Amino acid sequence: MNDLHTEATTSSYACVYGAQMLEDGSTRFRILAPRANHVALIIGERTLPMERDGDGNYTLIANAKPGARYTYRIDDRLVPDPASRAQPDGVLGASMVVDAEAHDWLSNDWRGAPWRTAIICEVHVGLMGGFAALRKALPRLAAAGYTVIELMPIASFQGARNWGYDGVLPYAPDASYGDITSLKSMIDEAHRLGLAVILDVVYNHFGPVGNELPRYAPEFFRTDISTPWGAAIDFRRAQVAQYFIDNALMWLNEYRFDGLRLDAVHAIQPASFLKELGDAIRNACRPSGRYVWLILENEHNTASLLRDDYDAQWNDDGHNVLHVALTGEHEGYYADFAKHTTEQLATFLADGFIFQGQQDRRGTHRGEPSGDLSPTSFVLFLQNHDQIGNRPFGERLIQLTDEANLRAAMVIVALSPMIPLFFMGEEWGCRTPFYFFTDYEGALADAVREGRRAEFAHFSGFTDPVRRKKIPDPNALDTYTRSIPHADDDERTREWSRWFSDLLQCRKQLLVHRLEGTRSLGCEVLDDKAVYARWRLKDQHDWEIALNLSDRDVPLPRDPATKVVWIESQDAMDALDRGVLQARTAIVLVREVTGDRLLA
Numbered sequence: 001m002n003d004l005h006t007e008a009t010t011s012s013y014a015c016v017y018g019a020q021m022l023e024d025g026s027t028r029f030r031i032l033a034p035r036a037n038h039v040a041l042i043i044g045e046r047t048l049p050m051e052r053d054g055d056g057n058y059t060l061i062a063n064a065k066p067g068a069r070y071t072y073r074i075d076d077r078l079v080p081d082p083a084s085r086a087q088p089d090g091v092l093g094a095s096m097v098v099d100a101e102a103h104d105w106l107s108n109d110w111r112g113a114p115w116r117t118a119i120i121c122e123v124h125v126g127l128m129g130g131f132a133a134l135r136k137a138l139p140r141l142a143a144a145g146y147t148v149i150e151l152m153p154i155a156s157f158q159g160a161r162n163w164g165y166d167g168v169l170p171y172a173p174d175a176s177y178g179d180i181t182s183l184k185s186m187i188d189e190a191h192r193l194g195l196a197v198i199l200d201v202v203y204n205h206f207g208p209v210g211n212e213l214p215r216y217a218p219e220f221f222r223t224d225i226s227t228p229w230g231a232a233i234d235f236r237r238a239q240v241a242q243y244f245i246d247n248a249l250m251w252l253n254e255y256r257f258d259g260l261r262l263d264a265v266h267a268i269q270p271a272s273f274l275k276e277l278g279d280a281i282r283n284a285c286r287p288s289g290r291y292v293w294l295i296l297e298n299e300h301n302t303a304s305l306l307r308d309d310y311d312a313q314w315n316d317d318g319h320n321v322l323h324v325a326l327t328g329e330h331e332g333y334y335a336d337f338a339k340h341t342t343e344q345l346a347t348f349l350a351d352g353f354i355f356q357g358q359q360d361r362r363g364t365h366r367g368e369p370s371g372d373l374s375p376t377s378f379v380l381f382l383q384n385h386d387q388i389g390n391r392p393f394g395e396r397l398i399q400l401t402d403e404a405n406l407r408a409a410m411v412i413v414a415l416s417p418m419i420p421l422f423f424m425g426e427e428w429g430c431r432t433p434f435y436f437f438t439d440y441e442g443a444l445a446d447a448v449r450e451g452r453r454a455e456f457a458h459f460s461g462f463t464d465p466v467r468r469k470k471i472p473d474p475n476a477l478d479t480y481t482r483s484i485p486h487a488d489d490d491e492r493t494r495e496w497s498r499w500f501s502d503l504l505q506c507r508k509q510l511l512v513h514r515l516e517g518t519r520s521l522g523c524e525v526l527d528d529k530a531v532y533a534r535w536r537l538k539d540q541h542d543w544e545i546a547l548n549l550s551d552r553d554v555p556l557p558r559d560p561a562t563k564v565v566w567i568e569s570q571d572a573m574d575a576l577d578r579g580v581l582q583a584r585t586a587i588v589l590v591r592e593v594t595g596d597r598l599l600a
Contacts, residue, residue, distance in 0.1 A: 015246040016239075018083030018171060019064065019097045027064040027097055031081065032057055032239055033216040036074045043070040055239065056217070066102065069094040079212040080169065083243070086180060087156045087172045091210030095172075100254045103184045107191035112258050112291035113147065115311045116376050116515040118196070119414075119504055120421040121146040122384055124434075125154055126161055127484050128424070131178035135186040138193055144427040144497070145504025148196045150261060152385055154183075155202065158209035159439025161480045163385065164200070165263065166207030166438065170247050187256055196258035198293060199251055203244045204267035205229035208444060227267045235273035244273075245280045252285065252292055259293030261314075266299040278309025295379060301353045301367030306377040312419055315378040317354035321345055322382060322409050325529050325549045326401040331459050335361050342531065345547070346523040349416065349533035352378040375417035375518055375535060382409055383423040385434065392456050392471045394433035394483065396425075404584035405549050407499070407568065411586035412547055414503045415511065415566060417518045417535050425485040429496035435472050437480045445475045506566055510590075514538045527554040530581060534591075542591035548581045556581035562589040 014020060020028045033039050034056025041048045041060050050058035050072075064070065071078045071094050080087060084095035121141055128134040134149075141149060155167030156174045167174075173183050190197045205227055206213070213220045214231075220240055221231040235241050251257045265274055278294060285292055296305060296313040306313060321337040321344045324330065330338035337344055337354070344354045352375065355367035370377075381387075388396055397406055413420045425432060438448055453471050456462040462471075472479040487493055514537040521542065523533035530548040537543050544562060548554055557579045566588035567573050575582040 015083060015171075015250060016242050017246065018081055018085060019070070019095070021066070021097070021099055021101075022061070025063075026061050027068075028059065028061045029064075029070070029081075030057055030059045031072055031083075032220070032243075033072075033074055034219055036216045038073075038075055040073045041070060042073055042078065043068055047073070056219075057239075064097045066097055066099040068097040070097065071095065074212075074216045077212075077215065079216070080210070082169065082213055083246075084156075084169050084172045086175070087169055088175050088179075090175065091156045091158050091168050098180060100250075103181060103188075105184070105188055105256070107188050110191035110256075111289045112196055114291060114516070115293050115419070117512050118148045118293070118419050119146050119507065120148040120150050120198075120379070120419065121424060121427070122150045122152065122421060123424040124152045124164070124385065124483075125177045126480075130176070131173075131182040131186045135182070135189050138186070138190050138195060141427075142193045142195055143501070145501050145508070146195065146422075146427075148198060148258070149190060150198045150421070151200060153200045153202050153263070156210075157207055161437055161439045161477075162207075163389065163436060163438070165202055166209075167202055168207040168210040170201070170203075170244075171250060184255060191256070196291075196293075198259040198261055198295070199255075199257045200261045200263055201248065201251070202263045203247075204233065204264050209440065222269075225269060229267075232267070232269060235268060235270060241273055241276060245277055248277060248281060249284050252281065258291065259295065259311075261295040261297065263297050264299075265296050271300075271302070274305060275309060278305075282309065299366070301355055301370065303353065303356070303368040303370040303373060306370075306373055312377050312379050314384075314421075315348070315352060315380050315418065317344075318348040318352075318378065318380050318418070319382065319384075319387060321348055321354060322412070323387070323397075326382075326397065326405055326409055333361075342525055342527075342529055345529070345549075346525050346531045346533070349412075349531060349545075350520050350523040352418070371520065374515075375520065376419055376515055378418045379421050380413050380416060380418040381421040381423070382406075382413055383426060384421065385423065388423060388434040389436045392459075392462065394435040394472075396423075396431060396433065398429055398431055402584060404568075408547060408549060408584055408586040410500075411503065411566060411568075411588065412545060414507055415586075415588050416533070416545060417511065417515055417537075417543060420507070425487070427497060427500045428487045428493050429500075430485050430487065432486045433483060435479045435483045436474050437483060438474045439480075440475055449473050449475060503566070506588075510565060511537075511543065514541070514543075518543075526556060526581065527552075530554045532556070536593075540593050542593055544589045544591060546581050546587045546589070548583055548585050551583050553580045553583050555579060559591070562591045564588070565590050 017030050029041050039050045039058040050060040052058050081095040085098035086096040153164030154173045156169040156172040157166045187197050222234045225232045294310045296310050324334050324337045325341050347354050351371040353367050353370040356369045357367050360366050453468040462468050517538045519536050521534035523531050529550040532546045535543045572582045572585045
């Protein structure tokens, strides 16, 4: 769909659940607890019985100032608020009343930008040092050429460190990253610098520690289906759907995030909830001058969602085939991309998705036709938290493939008409690993550690239990600290940074403003791992990319009607003049179809 234009707001969104401050200074508390016999609010020295309605909601209006700590006593058990806005002492501690309107915003004229302008850097807030440290890093990220910062999930989790996908209180930013003011100040500063900020949200499951909902609201979950993380959330229930819709609107309105990336929506059933969520966001955020983006992660490749409420989907197919072409890896899901790699390279560049209804390696029909979609409906990447962190030793691509080939593939990410995403540190050629990490104790820590190692038991090199024991323990502090991105102060780092910045500047100057209405003209196979893709831009110029990820040169007759936009070296230019596409090279060209000149 086109970008959502919504009206900027300085008022908080009136969520159904949680502690909501009212205009008269009092606070309304509400929790869904249909299986409870008695619910009371514990605030300070007071124990206040709450009133039940016919839907299993318990509500109470009480005098409670910002900063007040509270819990709910459900029968004989004390629990935090599942819609808590702040958990200063972690997910097992008391919740805190928050004044959602207390922050003095400075960038009130910020309205965002069209989706086609997005150049995304995905970051883990903890590894960046927290909200305040990330704020200080924003000028560097803007100077690198990024226009969007995407935060991995920040919802409160158990322990001092976590990937973020084990959040259990989705309304409360985790206290280990900083307080609410520091988060809002970071977003405010990003907007001042012209950077949009989007948030990764997890609506498909809760983490394993601190989720009390099954005890007093088992109706929140389904008994007939499960997910890889446990019982599925029951989005058929209006109260459950509202809980997550309110959460999305809170992030967009109260924190002024510019968009949301929804994690693993293929685990959300029924899928009609995604339509409900998209419609609710559009209806609640009245059309005006602000841009709000909605992005999906979806193994089902549901192209129809991208024609309506959602701007784009992470293109795992594109990543997977590029990864196979770069590394030769063929185990696990990479097996789907190992036999017809070159043809699949051409398919993803032409159509976005590779799987558009075909059977995958498990015999499952996956995907919908996507060739009619705009290239900007796909977020393309070579690395992200999953693709690095889900490796046994968290290696980045720079350690797995030839550097020339890696640069050629990065040209595809940066200069194809798809929306580019890079993982923190790619802008300087980071070699620091990114591990999977948690902070659990006891039996759960043992289960996570051994479960992690068992995942790789059938992969070559890990069938030996001794070898598997070398996989880092997710709970070890060292696993976390070794994942903090580190840039060497040397010429290699400086040269890579200059190259990367030039790449993004090329996109900004020559491509971004021509992307609206762009359509694919197809992609031809030149040779093994060598393809030639073409797109018709808004102004009717043809944008063309020739990619050769093989170790040999291939014929490429030079069309005199094209002009070179990006080429890696003079040697590659000389080869092109001879009608040859050099090995391990990507070349970007433009065909000036009209009389207007794209290049000076």
